[in-house]
Amino acid sequence: MSSARMTFHLTDRLHRWRRKMGRTIDQRFPVAATVFLATTLAFVSHSKADFVGSLELLPPGCETAGNCRLGQDFGFVDASGLGWQASKGLLTDGASIPPWARPLVGAPFEAAFIKAAVIHDHYCDRHVRPWRQTHRVFYDALIASQVSKSRAGIMYFAVMIGGPKWARLIRGRPCPVGMSCINQVNVTNSVPGSAIALGEAGELYVSRPDEYGSARFENTLAGHLPDLEKSGEGLTAEDVERLAGKAMADDFYYRNGDEVGSGVSVTLQTE
Numbered sequence: 001m002s003s004a005r006m007t008f009h010l011t012d013r014l015h016r017w018r019r020k021m022g023r024t025i026d027q028r029f030p031v032a033a034t035v036f037l038a039t040t041l042a043f044v045s046h047s048k049a050d051f052v053g054s055l056e057l058l059p060p061g062c063e064t065a066g067n068c069r070l071g072q073d074f075g076f077v078d079a080s081g082l083g084w085q086a087s088k089g090l091l092t093d094g095a096s097i098p099p100w101a102r103p104l105v106g107a108p109f110e111a112a113f114i115k116a117a118v119i120h121d122h123y124c125d126r127h128v129r130p131w132r133q134t135h136r137v138f139y140d141a142l143i144a145s146q147v148s149k150s151r152a153g154i155m156y157f158a159v160m161i162g163g164p165k166w167a168r169l170i171r172g173r174p175c176p177v178g179m180s181c182i183n184q185v186n187v188t189n190s191v192p193g194s195a196i197a198l199g200e201a202g203e204l205y206v207s208r209p210d211e212y213g214s215a216r217f218e219n220t221l222a223g224h225l226p227d228l229e230k231s232g233e234g235l236t237a238e239d240v241e242r243l244a245g246k247a248m249a250d251d252f253y254y255r256n257g258d259e260v261g262s263g264v265s266v267t268l269q270t271e
Helices: 003-021 031-041 099-105 111-126 131-144 149-162 215-234 237-247
Strands: 050-052 068-070 074-077 083-086 165-170 188-192 195-198 204-208 259-261 265-269
Touching: 050 131, 074 111, 074 131, 083 111, 111 131, 131 149, 131 165, 131 237, 149 215, 149 237, 215 237
Parallel strands: 165 259, 188 265
Antiparallel strands: 050 074, 074 083, 165 204, 195 204
């Protein structure tokens, strides 16, 4: 490919990536991260998910202690072309591989899973994107790491039912007489274990941390694990999402969308 054609291809890919991010890269990441992703995106297939850069964990041997930081920028581009960036210096403890999963996958820094965990942890902590989209990238990154569909599906189901969840608080829109309001509901919702969290851009969220240690999580996972295992390599992400939706049908975060209008009175309870 000629230098001129490559430059055009790179610029076109970067502009499309900027639009998909929802905000400009300059607002999201440092200049170095922008250059890092721009240089690499030209070589990542738009239809094939793949990692960007090499995962460097510092200091050497930090996996044993369970606390590492990224030695360089590291990212993931999903099949739609959407970029997911974890910046140099990010601290990670492999939290996306919780204790329940270790008999299945090994230690938190197992090579086959840590790349997906680093990306997932970064976005769970920052609420940059909706929780459903954030958990889906965990599955996609596992598949890109050559994890089997059956194992990735089980881990995805566990994250969908027990992982952290959040919804952005917005001002409810008034409704004309005779029309229904999506963003304003005149009911009181109790959200056990949740708190008000602040997003990276200053937005307010109602947020609940992971529930991997709860009886509800353990019972729900144990009740559905046989069906998940029976599906084997035929288990798809869409299958997992449907099953999780049924299992969590009464959950506040499943009943509501990515945004909760200010017309909803939210009572926060801590356990």
